[in-house]
Amino acid sequence: MRHLPATMQAMVLESPGSPLVYKTVALPVYSEEQVLVKVIACGVCRTDLHVVDGELLHPKLPLIPGHEIIGNVVRTGANVSSLKEGDLVGIPWLGYTCGKCKYCLSNKENLCDNALFTGYTIDGGYAEYTVANQQYCFLLSSAYKDPSKTPLLCAGLIGYRSYIMIGENAKTIGMYGFGAAAHILIQLAKQQGKHVYAFTRDGDMAAQQFALKMGAIWAGNSSQQAPVKLDAAIIFAPVGKLVPKALTDTDKGGVVVCAGIHMSDIPSFPYDILWEERTLRSVANLTRKDAHDFFKVITDIDIKTETRLFNLQEANEALNCLRNGEIKGAAVLKIG
Numbered sequence: 001m002r003h004l005p006a007t008m009q010a011m012v013l014e015s016p017g018s019p020l021v022y023k024t025v026a027l028p029v030y031s032e033e034q035v036l037v038k039v040i041a042c043g044v045c046r047t048d049l050h051v052v053d054g055e056l057l058h059p060k061l062p063l064i065p066g067h068e069i070i071g072n073v074v075r076t077g078a079n080v081s082s083l084k085e086g087d088l089v090g091i092p093w094l095g096y097t098c099g100k101c102k103y104c105l106s107n108k109e110n111l112c113d114n115a116l117f118t119g120y121t122i123d124g125g126y127a128e129y130t131v132a133n134q135q136y137c138f139l140l141s142s143a144y145k146d147p148s149k150t151p152l153l154c155a156g157l158i159g160y161r162s163y164i165m166i167g168e169n170a171k172t173i174g175m176y177g178f179g180a181a182a183h184i185l186i187q188l189a190k191q192q193g194k195h196v197y198a199f200t201r202d203g204d205m206a207a208q209q210f211a212l213k214m215g216a217i218w219a220g221n222s223s224q225q226a227p228v229k230l231d232a233a234i235i236f237a238p239v240g241k242l243v244p245k246a247l248t249d250t251d252k253g254g255v256v257v258c259a260g261i262h263m264s265d266i267p268s269f270p271y272d273i274l275w276e277e278r279t280l281r282s283v284a285n286l287t288r289k290d291a292h293d294f295f296k297v298i299t300d301i302d303i304k305t306e307t308r309l310f311n312l313q314e315a316n317e318a319l320n321c322l323r324n325g326e327i328k329g330a331a332v333l334k335i336g
C-alpha cells in the first residue's frame with residue numbers, strides 16, 4: 001500500500017467574492033462508504049465561477065471547489081465493494097442523494113431535497129486528493145486518464161441532459177454560448193445527423209470560427225436572427241435576455257432549454273413568442289443514469305475536447321479567463 005502524506009495542497013474558497021487561497025490542508029478523511037482519490041486533473045466549470053463569486057448561496061465554507069474530477073482511488077472505505085485501489089474514477093457534481101425523498105423515489109434524484117454537490121456543499125477537486133461516495137463516482141477506462149477528458153464530467157453531462165430534453169426529433173438545434181458544453185455536445189449531435197446553429201457573444205469571431213471548425217453549419221452573433229426556424233434551442237450562456245431571443249428563433253412546438261445553474265434575470269417578453277406550444281424549461285444537475293447513458297453513447301465517438309491547462313496554483317487565473325470569455329473550449333487544472 002502506497003504511503004500517503006498527512007497534508008496536501010489545495011485551492012480554498014474562504015469567503016465568496018474573494019480569490020481562492022493556495023494552502024496546505026489536512027488530507028481528507030474518508031468514511032466507510034467513500035474512496036480517497038488522488039486527483040489527476042479537475043476541469044473548471046462555469047458553476048465554479050458562480051460559487052466563487054457568491055452567486056450560488058450557501059456553499060460549504062471553507063470550500064475546495066471543483067466537480068469535473070478524474071483521479072485514481074488510493075484508499076477504500078470498509079464498505080466499498082464496487083471500487084478498488086488503482087481504479088480510475090470520474091467524480092461529478094452530484095455527490096450524494098438521500099434515496100428516500102419523493103424526487104429520489106421517482107427517478108428525479110437530480111432534484112433530491114437532501115442532495116450534496118461536489119465542490120459546493122462538499123469539497124471538490126481543486127486539490128491533490130479528494131473523497132467521493134462510492135455510488136457517486138464512475139469507474140472509467142484508461143482512455144479517460146487524460147486531463148482533457150475532465151470537461152466530460154460536467155460540461156459533457158449537462159450538455160447531454162439538455163440534449164435529451166429537446167427530444168430526439170429535433171433536427172435543427174441552436175446552441176447559445178459556444179464554450180465547454182457546446183463544443184462537446186456538437187460532436188454527439190453531428191454524429192446523429194443534427195444541424196447545429198451556434199450563437200456567441202456579439203463580435204466574438206474566435207468563438208464563431210471555433211464553432212464552425214467543430215461542425216456547426218452556421219455561427220453568428222446572439223443578437224442575429226437564426227437563418228432558419230430552429231426545432232430546439234439550448235442556452236448555455238448565463239444570460240437571461242437570451243431566453244426571449246431563443247424563443248423567437250424557435251419554431252412552433254419547439255423546446256428551449258436553459259442549461260445553466262445560474263442565469264441573469266429574464267426580461268419580460270410578449271406571449272406571442274411562447275404561444276404555439278413552445279416549451280421553455282431548465283435543466284438542473286444530473287442523475288447517475290445520465291452519466292452512465294452519456295458514457296455509453298460516446299463510447300464510439302471519441303469526443304475531442306479543446307482545453308487550456310493550468311497548474312493548481314493558477315486556479316484564480318483560470319477562473320478569470322473563463323469570466324472574461326478568454327477560454328476556447330474548457331479550462332482544466334492539471335494536478336497529479
Ligand SMILES: [Zn+2]
Pocket residue numbers: 097098099100101102103104109112113114115
Ligand atoms: Zn432524495
Ligand SMILES: [Zn+2]
Pocket residue numbers: 045046047048067093154155
Ligand atoms: Zn459544472
